[in-house]
Amino acid sequence: MPxxxxxxVVVGAGPAGAAxxxxxxxxGHSVILLERGPFAGxxxxxxxxxxxxxxxxxxxxxxxxxxxxxxxxxRSTMVLTDDQALTVDFRSERWGRPPFNGATAYRPxxxxxxxxxxxxxxxxxxxxxxxxxLLREGGQVVGVTTDRPDGDLRAHVVIAxxxxxxxxxxxxxxxxxxxxxxxTVGVKETIALPKDVIDARFGVRGREGQDIEILGGxxxxxxxxxxxxxxxxxxxxxxxxxxxxxxxALRPEEIIDGLKRHPAIRPLVEDGEVKxxxxxxxxxxxxxxMPQMTGDGMLVAGDAAAMCLAAGIWLEGVNFxxxxxxxxxxAAVEALAAGDASAAGLAGYERRLRDTFVLRDHRKLxxxxxxxxxxxxxxxxxxMIANTVERMFRVDNPAPKPGLRRIFSDERRRAGVxxxxxxxxxxDGLRSFx
Amino acid sequence: xxxxxxxxxxxxxGGEPDDRWAGVSPADEAALETALTVAAADDEVVVVSAGPxxxxxxxxxxxxxxxxxxxxxxxDGAASRDVATAVAAIAAGSDYVLCGDYSLDRxxxxxxxxxxxxxxxxxxxxxxSVDVTRRPVRVVRRLDGGRREVLDVPAPAVLSVEGxxxxxxxxxxxxxxxxxxxxxxxxxxxxxSEQVAVVTAYRPRARSLPAPAxxxxxxVRDILDIGGEPVHSESVTLDPPAAARxxxxxxxxxxxxxx
Ligand SMILES: Cc1cc2nc3c(=O)[nH]c(=O)nc-3n(C[C@H](O)[C@H](O)[C@H](O)COP(=O)(O)OP(=O)(O)OC[C@H]3O[C@@H](n4cnc5c(N)ncnc54)[C@H](O)[C@@H]3O)c2cc1C
Numbered sequence: 001m002p003x004x005x006x007x008x009v010v011v012g013a014g015p016a017g018a019a020x021x022x023x024x025x026x027x028g029h030s031v032i033l034l035e036r037g038p039f040a041g042x043x044x045x046x047x048x049x050x051x052x053x054x055x056x057x058x059x060x061x062x063x064x065x066x067x068x069x070x071x072x073x074x075r076s077t078m079v080l081t082d083d084q085a086l087t088v089d090f091r092s093e094r095w096g097r098p099p100f101n102g103a104t105a106y107r108p109x110x111x112x113x114x115x116x117x118x119x120x121x122x123x124x125x126x127x128x129x130x131x132x133x134l135l136r137e138g139g140q141v142v143g144v145t146t147d148r149p150d151g152d153l154r155a156h157v158v159i160a161x162x163x164x165x166x167x168x169x170x171x172x173x174x175x176x177x178x179x180x181x182x183x184t185v186g187v188k189e190t191i192a193l194p195k196d197v198i199d200a201r202f203g204v205r206g207r208e209g210q211d212i213e214i215l216g217g218x219x220x221x222x223x224x225x226x227x228x229x230x231x232x233x234x235x236x237x238x239x240x241x242x243x244x245x246x247x248x249a250l251r252p253e254e255i256i257d258g259l260k261r262h263p264a265i266r267p268l269v270e271d272g273e274v275k276x277x278x279x280x281x282x283x284x285x286x287x288x289x290m291p292q293m294t295g296d297g298m299l300v301a302g303d304a305a306a307m308c309l310a311a312g313i314w315l316e317g318v319n320f321x322x323x324x325x326x327x328x329x330x331a332a333v334e335a336l337a338a339g340d341a342s343a344a345g346l347a348g349y350e351r352r353l354r355d356t357f358v359l360r361d362h363r364k365l366x367x368x369x370x371x372x373x374x375x376x377x378x379x380x381x382x383x384m385i386a387n388t389v390e391r392m393f394r395v396d397n398p399a400p401k402p403g404l405r406r407i408f409s410d411e412r413r414r415a416g417v418x419x420x421x422x423x424x425x426x427x428d429g430l431r432s433f434x
Numbered sequence: 435x436x437x438x439x440x441x442x443x444x445x446x447x448g449g450e451p452d453d454r455w456a457g458v459s460p461a462d463e464a465a466l467e468t469a470l471t472v473a474a475a476d477d478e479v480v481v482v483s484a485g486p487x488x489x490x491x492x493x494x495x496x497x498x499x500x501x502x503x504x505x506x507x508x509x510d511g512a513a514s515r516d517v518a519t520a521v522a523a524i525a526a527g528s529d530y531v532l533c534g535d536y537s538l539d540r541x542x543x544x545x546x547x548x549x550x551x552x553x554x555x556x557x558x559x560x561x562x563s564v565d566v567t568r569r570p571v572r573v574v575r576r577l578d579g580g581r582r583e584v585l586d587v588p589a590p591a592v593l594s595v596e597g598x599x600x601x602x603x604x605x606x607x608x609x610x611x612x613x614x615x616x617x618x619x620x621x622x623x624x625x626x627s628e629q630v631a632v633v634t635a636y637r638p639r640a641r642s643l644p645a646p647a648x649x650x651x652x653x654v655r656d657i658l659d660i661g662g663e664p665v666h667s668e669s670v671t672l673d674p675p676a677a678a679r680x681x682x683x684x685x686x687x688x689x690x691x692x693x
Contacts, residue, residue: 032611039454112454126610148607 004154006030008332009144010123010161011131011168013040015318016302016325017161018114019058023329025122029336032153033115033123034146036130041111044163045188045278048228048235049211050110051102051316054323059117063100067109069230070209071095072102074202077313078264080216080225084386085264087212096208104209104230110318134158134171134298140342141172141297156341157332159299161325164283166291166304174291174300180242182285182306184223184373186315187252188237189260191272195232201268202229213314215372216382217262219255221245222373224313227268236260236269239282239315241373252279282317284310284373287359287366296342299349301328309361310369312433320358327352368432376421384408384415435477437469438525440545441496442537443489458483458492460597461534467600468593469532470500472566478502482524484517486510490618498605498613509623514541516624518548524621525553529589530571535560535596543594550592558587559594638689 008024010017013035024031037043049072055062073096076089095101119125135143135152143154160168164183169175193201202210214225223240238255245252260269283289283306290306293299301307302321309316331349335341353359371377388411392404402410412422445456469479481496483489484507493504507520525531531553533546543559550557558573562582565572570588576596577583587593605613646653672680685691 042454108454124611124614126607129607129610146607148604148610150606150608153607 004143004156006032006124006153006155007336008032008157008159009034009131009153009155010159011144012161012163012302012304013037013115013118013125013127014044014111014161014163014302014321015114016304016307016321016328017159018111018118019322019325020159020161020301020329020332021115021118021123021125022058022121023326024332025118027329027333028122029333031123032155033118033125034129034131034144034153035115035125035127038128039108039112040115040125040127041108044107044111045186045280046107046317047186047188047226047237047239047315048104048106048230049102049314050105051319052322053099053101054319054326056099058322058326063098065113066103066105067113068103068105068207070104070204070207071100072104072211073208074204074210075102076210076212078212078214078217079382079385080214080262080264081382081386083263084390085262086386086389087264102211104211104228104235106230114322131162131168134168139296141295144168156336157297157299157346159301159325159328159332160304161300161302161321161328162304164281164303164306164308166300168298169291169300169304172295172298172300174293174295176291179289182283182289183242184239184282184284185242185245185252185279186237186239186282187256187279188235188277189256189274190230190276190278191234191236191269192232192275193234193269193272197271198229198232198234204229207231211314213312214259215313215377217259217265218378219250219258220379221248221250221255222375222378224372225259226314227265233275234269234272236265239284239313241284242281253277282315283308284369286310286369287362290362293353294343294346294349299328299331299346301325307358307362309365310372311361311365312368313372316361320361323356323358324353327356327358365432367428371425371428371432374425376417376425380415380417384411384417387411387414435472435474436528437473437477437479438521438528438531439466439469439479439481439496439501440521440525440531440533440549441466441481441483441489441492442534442539442541442545443483443485443492444538445488453488453491456488456492457538459534459536459538461536461595461599463534463602464595464597464599465532465534465593466496466499466501467602468564468566468595469530470603471600472530472571480505480524480528482507482521484509484512484520484623493618494613494616495605497616497618498609499603500605500609504616504618506618506620507623508620509625511626512624513627514544515548516627518545518552520621520623521545522549522552525549528553529591531555531590531592533592533594535594546592546594553590553592555590555592556587557592557594558585561593561595561599564593564595564599641689 007029008031010021010033013033021031021033074091079086130147131144133145141158209229212227217225218238221240222244225238228235293305301324307320307324334348335345388408391407441458441462473479479501480503481501482505560576561573563574570586575583
């Protein structure tokens, strides 16, 4: 085997790739981080909230220089019908101080910052360069081809962190049949408003921020919606199930428009100026769609391995990407030390995933994506719940108030939900979130 | 042969200068590509940028694409007159100096003109094509009204090309990697200009005119130029001093120059 150009090539400078490159560079290995965009994060979008706890291990005190917009101190879950809204609102001052919990951040800032850290540790970042395929010898992956002249790059290990729809993992034959039902499309508007207006509308101060996750409000398409606060912009968007989206006439931007016109959302977003519209595909089905993640000379991490967790109606992808990237890096370090870059030599990767929150959370929540995006949860329950609450709070003397149980059972029947389905969903919910 | 390429590195204004949102214009890139195409194997292609340390990233990209030397003139916000003098010191002896016809911040385009004066070189700007196979090079200039001018420009000359002239070649992977640590010469530059140029939209000065004579119809005709012989343009043949006087008079008449 000819001497490789570098020990490891990491493809994709998103959160997964930057974490992998950092671990390898720190262990003294030569590592090239390839990114197709002009800088790390330039091509990346997401809803807007990161949960960086995993960085305690990689970059202790990360909050001191992380490019954070606002710290999430208010987390709300909202259920919307056409003209009703039920919100459960939680707020904690503790999340506004170290070690923090979640934060809003822009990806061109966040990914750039993480990649710069990898560079500071000795990784070489090469931007405006796309990996176009795998170099193979026998069954072993020995590098990648790129779109630059003389662009072949040979390495002992290739770590594919190239995001959802990973061409490298597909080329390596690691994915089975691709099913559109496993994917959602996320669309988002970034809306500018003065900071003091956002502070007043969302009841936050300084660097505090709110995160609103929404069930309903997606124009009848199965999915979820969100409103997140940045310093002087809002992120307003939806996550939409692909087959359902294509089976109806509304376009994603029209669905966001409908959301923005909802009586509960309009006062939050009105008079803002839309600065950006963006969209991205999300691997939403979790465990059931994950590819093979280890091959001879190759590992797959982050969204490329469908690590994004649909943890409810919100997504946790960046933390899973950073963690899986970090573990891929560690496994590659082990393999290089042992001089064995075969799948057997790289087995430490999946062991780490299994032993940590990465696959544990995915296993625990394996029913969650299907449940949350199911027709009942999406189309029947919001009405049922909102109507129940409306009747509970309605004061229409002199008729005596019926009891909650009575109202609920009325509304359940009116929504056409059978007790059996309700019990089954409740059990699924309990198994996932309980 | 020596070729010099001038790049203006521009950051978005406001806040800290940030490499992510900085760069050079497509026209500047086209200038480098033109130089690389003109250059024979042993020719020297020098890329020079007068700017802050951030400009080094762009200069390294130029080296990766094939420039033989990169020079940063250490300055930030200097007047274009002074920038040109500093660039001229590096460009001295060049057969051709290539500039972008516009920078990312759409400046005044005055550096190439000053540079040509300092170097005693010919100048051609607004170029939409450069035929590098001919000596002297044959260029096509964009004129107003969709017209074109074909010129043979003997060296030494300063040429400003539009972005459409050429697309900068992609650097090889090895060259990109090597350029990460490629040396960029730094020379001292002029200080920041005291004069802050305030760019505002052009507004011709108001002129007082006598009240219009004649009936409404005549006035509408007058305003719309209906009826008489239309005069769109005028061609005159004059010797250079008379031509210069004529242009100045006309500009004054139109209100572009103080009366
Ligand atoms: C609308 C939406 C909302 C979301 N909301 C959240 C949220 O609020 N919180 C959260 O934690 N997660 C959220 N996610 C999920 C999260 O964005 C992803 O899980 C996460 O970005 C995955 O990181 P990654 O590094 O694996 O991949 P990516 O972030 O996709 O990075 C992949 C990188 O690889 C590069 N690349 C791809 N192919 C190549 C190639 N061939 N050669 C070179 N480079 C290449 C890309 O340019 C990119 O930089 C959301 C996603 C979407 C779409």
